[in-house]
Amino acid sequence: MNILVAGATGKTGLHLVRELIDLGQNPTALVRESSDTSALPEGVDLRHGDLTNLQDGVCNGMDAVIFAAGSGGSTGPEMTDKVDRDGAKRLIDLAHAAGVKRFVMLSSVGADQAAPRGALAHYLKAKHEADEHLKTSGMTFSILRPVALTNDGRSAAVILGDKVDPSATASRADVAHVLADAAVSGRFDGIVQLLQSAQDMSDVQGGKHPNLSGTHDLLKE
């Protein structure tokens, strides 16, 4: 599959591109002029585009699109609106216009609320609005909402759905693994779900989540 990855040069995105290659897929990295592409695997296709100003046709030829980008914590609310909300919405619209079959969104725990509170309220509202736009886009979608991200490697298991502890953590490697699986297999089509990494197998209800196959609780919205 030809899969466009927004945020491919990010900490999660780099894991994601490698996962897609391992699955035998053909990822294309959406990059800015200023992006440092040196950590991307050699030979990965690049497509230029800035989420604040995406050109028509940026999704042409793609079977799936994964949004793993974000404005980050060091910019203000204006960039949150431009990248995390409006950039995501524009990419969704362009993917739909290009006939893309599946759109996978890296969202966040807390983005289920239309009027979130607390320090992350502005960011979570932006993510919520992007998620809602995707759900009504007419495209097949999958939305993953991890808890706080870490740079740990793959864990023994992930927990998906309503058994997730919102105060737990999720490794970016685990998140990338599930994003890639969602894009390629379609097993999470139409599903919005939380994700955490299991620290050990005792975290996993019934002790039977050694991998991703059919063992998670799924939260449908």
Ligand SMILES: NC(=O)c1ccc[n+]([C@@H]2O[C@H](COP(=O)([O-])OP(=O)(O)OC[C@H]3O[C@@H](n4cnc5c(N)ncnc54)[C@H](OP(=O)(O)O)[C@@H]3O)[C@@H](O)[C@H]2O)c1
């Ligand atoms: N941090 C958490 O605990 C947490 C929890 C749940 C969900 N999340 C979500 O996970 C996302 C990914 O996290 P991460 O740590 O992997 O992110 P990251 O390392 O900060 O990577 C962000 C990516 O977005 C790209 N990007 C930023 N602005 C862009 C623009 N205007 N146009 C095109 N690309 C742009 C960056 O490209 P450049 O290389 O050009 O900068 C980079 O590839 C976050 O943004 C957040 O929404 C985070």
